[in-house]
Amino acid sequence: MTDTPVWLIIASLGALTYLTRFVFLGLVGDRPLPPWLLRHLRYTGVAILPGLVAPLVVWPAAAGGETDLPRLVAAAVALGVGAWRKDVIQAVIAGGLTLGLLGWLVNG
Amino acid sequence: MGSPFGRGVAEGLPFVVIMVPFGALFGVLGVEAGLPLAQVMGFSVLVIAGASQFTAVQLMTDGVPAAIVVLSALAVNLRMVMYSASIVPHLGSAPLWQRALVSYMLVDQTYALAVQTYEGRPAWTVADKIAYFAGVSLPVFPSWVGATWMGAVLGARVPAGWQLDFALPLAFLALVGPMLKTRAHVIAALVSAVAALAFAWVPWNLGLIVAAVLAMLAGAEVERRA
Numbered sequence: 395m396t397d398t399p400v401w402l403i404i405a406s407l408g409a410l411t412y413l414t415r416f417v418f419l420g421l422v423g424d425r426p427l428p429p430w431l432l433r434h435l436r437y438t439g440v441a442i443l444p445g446l447v448a449p450l451v452v453w454p455a456a457a458g459g460e461t462d463l464p465r466l467v468a469a470a471v472a473l474g475v476g477a478w479r480k481d482v483i484q485a486v487i488a489g490g491l492t493l494g495l496l497g498w499l500v501n502g
Numbered sequence: 503m504g505s506p507f508g509r510g511v512a513e514g515l516p517f518v519v520i521m522v523p524f525g526a527l528f529g530v531l532g533v534e535a536g537l538p539l540a541q542v543m544g545f546s547v548l549v550i551a552g553a554s555q556f557t558a559v560q561l562m563t564d565g566v567p568a569a570i571v572v573l574s575a576l577a578v579n580l581r582m583v584m585y586s587a588s589i590v591p592h593l594g595s596a597p598l599w600q601r602a603l604v605s606y607m608l609v610d611q612t613y614a615l616a617v618q619t620y621e622g623r624p625a626w627t628v629a630d631k632i633a634y635f636a637g638v639s640l641p642v643f644p645s646w647v648g649a650t651w652m653g654a655v656l657g658a659r660v661p662a663g664w665q666l667d668f669a670l671p672l673a674f675l676a677l678v679g680p681m682l683k684t685r686a687h688v689i690a691a692l693v694s695a696v697a698a699l700a701f702a703w704v705p706w707n708l709g710l711i712v713a714a715v716l717a718m719l720a721g722a723e724v725e726r727r728a
Contacts (some may be wrong), residue, residue, distance in 0.1 A: 408548030476679015
């Protein structure tokens with residue numbers, strides 16, 4: 395790998411990624427968006443994050459891509475505690491402790 | 503703690519626990535792929551999007567042409583377009599320079615925390631919302647950059663038994679939990695997860711975009727019928 399293409403890759407990926415974040419927030423500004431669009435955008439968070447983690451939970455790379463029971467249970471606990479307590483921090487801690495405990499029970 | 507900024511710092515702080523292992527891992531892999539420190543840091547400072555950075559470095563190591571590297575890694579970041587649109591109702595009336603800075607820091611964690619908090623605080627002014635966003639970014643961004651540097655310079659020193667690979671999925675699931683406010687949100691989340699698994703075979707990570715669009719359609723349709 396020579397240096398110039400790498401910097402070219404970094405710079406263009408950086409600029410284009412910035413554009414993905416800026417395109418609506420920067421260019422639309424305070425012009426009102428149509429109600430049908432807003433109705434769809436309200437679900438952005440729940441439409442992306444579960445899809446982003448689903449393959450990581452079901453086929454974790456660290457377990458060789460095989461479904462791993464401790465990770466599956468820890469994921470369910472983090473999601474459940476988050477939904478129940480409405481608190482991100484408690485949910486992360488609960489999920490982490492579950493994974494640590496189950497990993498210790500299963501693998502010693 | 504009382505001000506939106508202080509609240510943002512307090513709520514962004516736990517994410518340091520996620521940013522550090524993830525950032526350090528990128529630093530380690532970047533150096534192992536043969537990149538000099540400056541370029542590893544360049545990725546984390548200019549791109550600030552972990553998953554796409556891993557994709558880019560992986561493809562560069564595989565000797566894929568530069569244009570394909572950029573396009574593949576960019577596809578991983580297409581979700582940011584949706585974040586950008588979805589945050590407009592909250593921050594659209596802020597001054598342009600503030601919107602430009604927010605755009606720079608708009609990552610999964612800052613987006614999810616901010617929108618969730620904004621929806622629970624309809625009384626907040628735009629200035630309050632910007633202050634909160636700045637507060638959240640304060641711990642999140644430096645820990646990402648700092649951890650990349652640590653990983654690149656110190657190398658892998660984390661015990662394998664810690665299962666830190668799973669910090670990121672757990673953190674995202676913890677963010678999703680409080681978002682499940684209505685039946686429409688729950689259905690959208692289910693569609694997203696199932697469709698992402700079903701479309702995992704689609705190249706360039708575009709399966710995630712398909713899943714996200716289907717999930718938004720599902721959530722909006724359930725809301726419309728309610």
